[in-house]
Amino acid sequence: MSSFPVQTLILGGGPAGLYFALLLKKECPDADITLLERNRPGDTFGWGVVFSDQTLGNLMDADPVSAHTINAAFNHWEDIEIRFRGTRSRSTGHGFIGIGRKKLLNILQDRCRELGVKLVFDHEVRDIEATIREYAPDLVIAADGMGSRVRQLYQASYQPDIDMRQNRFVWLGTRAKYDAFTFDFQETPHGWFQAHIYQFDDQMSTFIVETPQAVWEASGLQDLSKQANVEFCEELFSEVLSGEKLISNAAHLQGSDIWSQFPRIKTREWVHWGEYGGKQVPVVLMGDAAHTAHYSIGSGTKLALEDAIALMGALRQTDKLENALQRYTAERGTEVLKIQNAARNSTEWFENVARYAQLPPEQFAYSLLTRSQRISHENLRQRDGAYLNTLETWLTQQSGGPPTTLPPMLTPYSLRGVNLSNRIVMSPMAVYSAVGGVPGDFHLVHLGARALGGAGLIFTEMTCVTPQGRITPGCAGLWNDEQQLAWQRIVTFIHGSSSAKVAIQLGHAGAKGSTRRAWDGGDLPLDVPDEPNWPLRSASPQQYLPGISQVAAEITRREMDEVRGAFVDAARRAAAAGFDWLELHCAHGYLLSSFISPLTNQRSDDYGGSLPNRLRYPLEVFRAVREVWPTERPISVRISAHDWVEGGITPDDAVEIAQHFKAAGADMIDCSSGQVSKAEAPIYGRMYQTPFADRVRNEVGIPTIAVGNIFEADHINSIIASGRADLCALGRPHLADPFWTLHEAAKLGYTGQPWPKPYFLGKQQFERNLERERELSAAQTGQAASLSRLRAELEGGV
Numbered sequence: 001m002s003s004f005p006v007q008t009l010i011l012g013g014g015p016a017g018l019y020f021a022l023l024l025k026k027e028c029p030d031a032d033i034t035l036l037e038r039n040r041p042g043d044t045f046g047w048g049v050v051f052s053d054q055t056l057g058n059l060m061d062a063d064p065v066s067a068h069t070i071n072a073a074f075n076h077w078e079d080i081e082i083r084f085r086g087t088r089s090r091s092t093g094h095g096f097i098g099i100g101r102k103k104l105l106n107i108l109q110d111r112c113r114e115l116g117v118k119l120v121f122d123h124e125v126r127d128i129e130a131t132i133r134e135y136a137p138d139l140v141i142a143a144d145g146m147g148s149r150v151r152q153l154y155q156a157s158y159q160p161d162i163d164m165r166q167n168r169f170v171w172l173g174t175r176a177k178y179d180a181f182t183f184d185f186q187e188t189p190h191g192w193f194q195a196h197i198y199q200f201d202d203q204m205s206t207f208i209v210e211t212p213q214a215v216w217e218a219s220g221l222q223d224l225s226k227q228a229n230v231e232f233c234e235e236l237f238s239e240v241l242s243g244e245k246l247i248s249n250a251a252h253l254q255g256s257d258i259w260s261q262f263p264r265i266k267t268r269e270w271v272h273w274g275e276y277g278g279k280q281v282p283v284v285l286m287g288d289a290a291h292t293a294h295y296s297i298g299s300g301t302k303l304a305l306e307d308a309i310a311l312m313g314a315l316r317q318t319d320k321l322e323n324a325l326q327r328y329t330a331e332r333g334t335e336v337l338k339i340q341n342a343a344r345n346s347t348e349w350f351e352n353v354a355r356y357a358q359l360p361p362e363q364f365a366y367s368l369l370t371r372s373q374r375i376s377h378e379n380l381r382q383r384d385g386a387y388l389n390t391l392e393t394w395l396t397q398q399s400g401g402p403p404t405t406l407p408p409m410l411t412p413y414s415l416r417g418v419n420l421s422n423r424i425v426m427s428p429m430a431v432y433s434a435v436g437g438v439p440g441d442f443h444l445v446h447l448g449a450r451a452l453g454g455a456g457l458i459f460t461e462m463t464c465v466t467p468q469g470r471i472t473p474g475c476a477g478l479w480n481d482e483q484q485l486a487w488q489r490i491v492t493f494i495h496g497s498s499s500a501k502v503a504i505q506l507g508h509a510g511a512k513g514s515t516r517r518a519w520d521g522g523d524l525p526l527d528v529p530d531e532p533n534w535p536l537r538s539a540s541p542q543q544y545l546p547g548i549s550q551v552a553a554e555i556t557r558r559e560m561d562e563v564r565g566a567f568v569d570a571a572r573r574a575a576a577a578g579f580d581w582l583e584l585h586c587a588h589g590y591l592l593s594s595f596i597s598p599l600t601n602q603r604s605d606d607y608g609g610s611l612p613n614r615l616r617y618p619l620e621v622f623r624a625v626r627e628v629w630p631t632e633r634p635i636s637v638r639i640s641a642h643d644w645v646e647g648g649i650t651p652d653d654a655v656e657i658a659q660h661f662k663a664a665g666a667d668m669i670d671c672s673s674g675q676v677s678k679a680e681a682p683i684y685g686r687m688y689q690t691p692f693a694d695r696v697r698n699e700v701g702i703p704t705i706a707v708g709n710i711f712e713a714d715h716i717n718s719i720i721a722s723g724r725a726d727l728c729a730l731g732r733p734h735l736a737d738p739f740w741t742l743h744e745a746a747k748l749g750y751t752g753q754p755w756p757k758p759y760f761l762g763k764q765q766f767e768r769n770l771e772r773e774r775e776l777s778a779a780q781t782g783q784a785a786s787l788s789r790l791r792a793e794l795e796g797g798v
Contacts, residue, residue, distance in 0.1 A: 004028045004315055005138035011125060011150060013037025015049075016287030016304035017143035018108035023062060023312045025115040034118040034135060041109060041121050042102065047173040047207075047249070048200025049104060050181070050298040053095040055305065062309045066111040073107065074099050075199050079180035082365040083240060085187075089365035093383030096181055096298070098200035104301070128153055132276045132283070139321065140283040143304070146263055148289035158285060159268035165294070167351050168221075168259040169210035172230065176244035178205055183368060184240040185353065191215030192353040195237050196296060207246055208295060209233045212351060213261075222256045229256055264347070265292040266340065270329040282325055286311070291336045293343040296350050297372055303339060307332055341685070342372040348691075355698045359723050362394050367722040373687070377408070377717035378748075395721060407748055408720040409713055413456070413727065415667055415703065417632030418580050420456035420727075421499045423720050424741050427707060427731035428459040428505040428583070428638075430475060432517040437467065437477025439486045448493050450734050451500035452756050454741030457727065458500050460487075462507040462585050463574075465566040469508035469591065472517045473531045478506070478570040478577075488577040495578065498756070504574045505638065506625070507585030508563060510594050511538035511552035525550050537563075539594040539617075540602040545678060554603070555591070563591065564621050571625045575633070582629055584622055587640040588675035592618040596657065597640070597676050599648045611653060615660050626665045636705065637661045638670035641692035644680035651692055658696045669696050670705040670729070687715055693725040705729050713744035746770055 008024060010017045013035055021033050056074070059067040074097040082089045112119055125131050128150055132140055142150035151158050174197075182197040191212060199205040216222070221229055226248060234246045250258050267290050272283040287304035314327040349356070349371035356367050369375055381388045392405045399411035413420045426447075433442045439460075451458050464470040464477045477483050491502050514533045516524050523545055526533045536552035537559060543549045555563070567584075574582055586592040594600040595617045601608050607617050626635055639661075641654035649657075658669045671693040674680050682688070689708030697704040706725035710716060716728040733740050745753035746767050755763040 004031065005321060006031060007135070007137040008033045008139045008141065009132065009135045009137040010035040010141040010143060011128070011131075012141075012143035012145060012148075012287075012289070013039070013105070013109075013119070013121065014143055014145060014287060014304065015104060015108065015301050016289075016307055017141060018105065018112055019063075019305050020141055020143070020286060020308035020311060021117045022066065022108065022111045022115055023308055024315075025112070025117050026063060027312060027316070029116070032118075034120065034137075035112070036120050036123045036125055036131070038124045039121065041106070041119075047101060047171060047204065048098045048198060049101050049301040050096055050098045050198055050200070050206075051302040052298075053097060055302045056097055058306060058309060062312070063111070066107060069107050069111075070099060070104065073103050073201070075201055077180055077198075080369065081178075081180040081182045082368055083182065083184040084361050084364050085185075087361040089361065090180060091365075091369060091380070091384045091387045094181070096198070098198050098206070100200050100204065103201065125149075129274070129276065132274075132281060136277055136279070137281060140281060141286050142283055142289050143286045144289055146265060146288045146292060148285070150283060151267065151285060151289050154272040154274070154283065157269055157272035158290075161266045161268070163264040165262045165264060165347055165351065166213050167210045167347075168213055168216040168261060169208055169295075170229065170233065170248075170259045171250075172207045172209065172233065172246045172248055174205050174207045174241060174244050174246050175203065176205055176207075176241050182240065184237055185357075186236050187357070188215070188219065188236070190218035192357060193233075193236055194350065194353060195233075195240065197240065207233075207237075207241075209237070210350060212354075216259065221259065224256060226250075226253065226255055226258055229258060262294055262347070263292060264294070264340070264344070265290070267291065270333070271325050282321065284311070284325060284328075290332075291340065293336075293339050294347040296346045297339070297343050297374070299339050299343065303336060306335070310335075342374045346372040355695070356723070358698065358701075360398075362391060363721070363723045366391055367724075370718050370722050373718075376714045377721060378714045391721065404752065406752075407713070407717055407745070407750055409716040409728070410745060410750065410753060411720070415634045418501055418634055420501055422454070422456040422741065423716065423727050424455045425457045425705060425727050425729040426450045426455045426459055426734045427729040428461050428585075429731050429735065430461045430471060430518070432472050432474030432519075434474055434476040436482075437464065437470065437475070437479065438483050439476045439490060443476065443486075444490050444493060447490055447502075448497065449738040451494040451498040451502075452759075453734075453737075453739035454745070454753065454755075455500055455734070456741075457503055457581065458494060459503045459505055459583065459729070462505050462509075462590070463487075463570070465506055465508055465570040466563065468534050468537075469510075469513065469563070469566070471509045471513055472515055473526070474517050475509075478504070478573050479566060484573040484577050487574070487579070491578040499754075501580040502578075503581035503583055503636075504577075504579045505583040505585050506567060506570050506574070508567075508591035509536075510589070510591030511536050511542050511544050511549070511600070512589055514550055524548065538591065539600055539607070539614075542594070542600055544589065560617060560620075564624050567621050568624050568628055571629050575628070575630055579633075581634050581636070582625065583636045583638055583670060584618075584625060585638050586618050586622075587638045587670075587672050589640075589677070592621060593640055593676060597643055597649050599643055599645060599677050611656055612660070615657065619660060619664050622661060622664050622666065634667040635665070636668035636670050637666045638672055640673050640676055641671045641689070641696070642673040642682075643676045644674050644682045645677045648676060651695055654692055655695055655699050658700045658702055662700055662702045666702065668703040668705060668726070669693075669700075670707065671696055671725075672707050685709065686711075687719065690719055690724055693719075697725060698723065703727075707731075713748055749774075 076097050078092045178199045184195045186193050193211040196208040230246050270285045286307045293299040310332050311328045314324040318324040396406045401411050410422045537555040538552035543551045601614050643649040686709050690706045693704040693706040703726040705727045707729045711733045719725050
């Protein structure tokens with residue numbers, strides 16, 4: 001096709017450049033392809049590389065000749081072993097392959113020579129533009145690595161984003177042999193070091209040691225010679241080395257320079273069009289020049305090779321080079337983003353080993369295995385069902401569950417004197433259906449149905465402590481006897497008809513009050529005579545929707561006392577109504593939240609300025625509520641752990657906020673985020689707020705609730721099993737399916753979850769239908785596998 005370039009210049013002889021060169025030459029034997037590499041053919045500064053069985057399958061499809069040679073040189077293993085605090089945990093079914101980096105490069109070099117690619121080694125390109133003019137190519141591939149000079153030269157076009165990660169790491173080798181991908185963790189007086197170890201041929205293993213920058217500095221490694229640094233690592237990891245030495249092949253580096261920091265590289269654009277010798281030529285980034293993925297998920301080489309495959313695919317499918325490049329960057333940009341998101345999760349886990357070191361070894365190992373979120377709970381069951389069954393049995397025992405094995409989401413949980421039957425929470429969700437603040441039949445059916453549906457804890461919507469504290473005229477309240485009796489009716493029904501416990505969330509809307517119901521225009525001020533606006537108060541004067549919302553006045557000290565008293569009165573009423581649990585709403589820009597966030601608190605008195613000062617009033621309210629709330633019943637606090645606005649609350653602040661509430665007597669932190677400012681720019685994704693619950697739980701040492709785009713049983717099982725949170729709150733899934741818990745338990749194949757007795761026949765039919773679906777799916781999978789085998793046999797016969 002005309003999209004294939006006749007003349008191609010490749011800058012960089014790593015896996016990306018070599019693989020694209022051989023694929024293009026294989027497809028177009030007449031193409032003139034020159035590859036320039038500054039190092040000699042045998043030079044390499046790494047040891048082994050690792051990727052998955054799936055990647056090898058992609059190579060087999062792209063070029064079977066080189067793939068078979070690579071496959072013959074691979075060291076393959078299925079197991080991951082984790083050594084932590086004197087224990088060893090092993091899981092199988094992971095399907096990794098390792099090969100020496102030098103061996104891989106030699107195979108690709110040989111294949112390039114066989115096909116007729118011009119390989120020029122020991123060639124330093126000092127003037128990139130002069131070189132391009134000299135070769136006059138139709139296409140330039142910039143595969144010149146992490147430190148890409150091409151990317152730097154044309155950074156205005158590529159718009160790179162480089163994040164230098166905090167850990168220091170050193171890439172070493174050893175003659176010790178390992179039959180599993182091994183992680184070894186060693187604690188020193190200054191902090192944790194960890195080793196990533198895998199055997200890549202019959203003689204050698206890669207041995208990467210890493211540690212946080214602060215630990216590296218405190219250990220004095222920056223002042224030691226290269227050999228002393230290597231010996232330090234040898235002594236620290238002597239047990240896993242079994243008497244073997246560590247080896248550095250970084251001859252060009254001296255002293256502590258052998259330790260590096262990993263740069264996470266993203267580029268907004270991958271193609272620069274430049275004029276060279278009167279011709280428009282695209283300069284295309286590939287591999288580490290365009291993106292990096294942390295070594296802890298072993299995807300750098302995978303991405304490089306698959307970049308080459310993707311560009312070749314785009315060239316085949318279009319008849320114009322420009323269109324092919326657009327297709328390439330669109331396709332690869334999406335795939336790379338997925339890998340980089342997983343790599344970010346993995347990187348942050350290894351940067352914060354101290355956060356997870358307090359977990360029991362069983363949970364620590366599971367947390368490591370699922371750190372990137374690419375391996376979920378059910379995916380781990382497919383890989384190694386025996387391992388997961390052992391873990392689930394341990395978790396069930398730890399939770400005080402029955403003498404059977406439960407999915408993590410169905411394990412019981414106790415806090416103070418309240419015992420929850422499982423870890424699933426129905427989130428507080430405003431339904432705007434109260435009249436005069438009184439919850440009615442809708443609330444009874446709405447909340448009662450979700451309790452019958454199996455959730456362990458049912459939250460009311462934010463229940464307002466004063467008429468002026470409502471968001472809308474349809475919001476529920478708890479400031480008078482009629483409201484208290486109405487709530488008591490609902491609580492009594494739930495307690496009498498289900499095993500669920502009931503929590504009330506108390507709050508005050510502050511500057512976000514006096515608005516229409518959501519379906520009439522959320523956050524817009526009231527505009528009809530029969531529902532007039534009421535005055536608003538906030539920590540400081542503010543207008544939530546600039547130019548639209550009512551302007552909230554700064555709350556006075558007298559008004560603060562009145563609101564605190566209203567919270568106390570509502571808490572007393574909630575206790576009398578029989579609620580099991582109370583949550584204080586200090587999130588989402590409502591009144592108490594407006595004190596905490598610097599975006600909404602501009603006060604100059606004792607309640608403004610520093611974070612401890614901004615927390616002063618919310619803590620006053622909390623302590624007053626805690627004093628009247630029964631000691632055997634828990635209190636949680638909902639916080640906005642991230643404002644998602646420059647200058648607002650950050651996850652670091654969230655840790656400090658949680659520490660203050662813990663010291664004041666809070667039992668649990670409900671970690672939400674955002675809704676403080678309309679200027680917010682959240683980074684959405686599945687379970688996107690769970691990292692906040694993770695940090696608070698494991699750094700502060702207080703139980704947490706995870707919220708935010710959690711919608712599958714697999715999500716909850718992963719979160720609970722890894723110790724990232726203690727409970728998981730689901731909102732919209734419960735709106736769509738009141739029986740979410742019962743249905744998800746059945747989908748997992750767990751039939752021991754009790755249903756309400758009147759619904760028993762429905763349980764039987766639902767489970768039978770699911771079993772039929774599983775049998776049909778298995779039969780279809782088997783038929784597809786048989787057809788695939790038959791096709792392979794026929795093709796082999798031909």
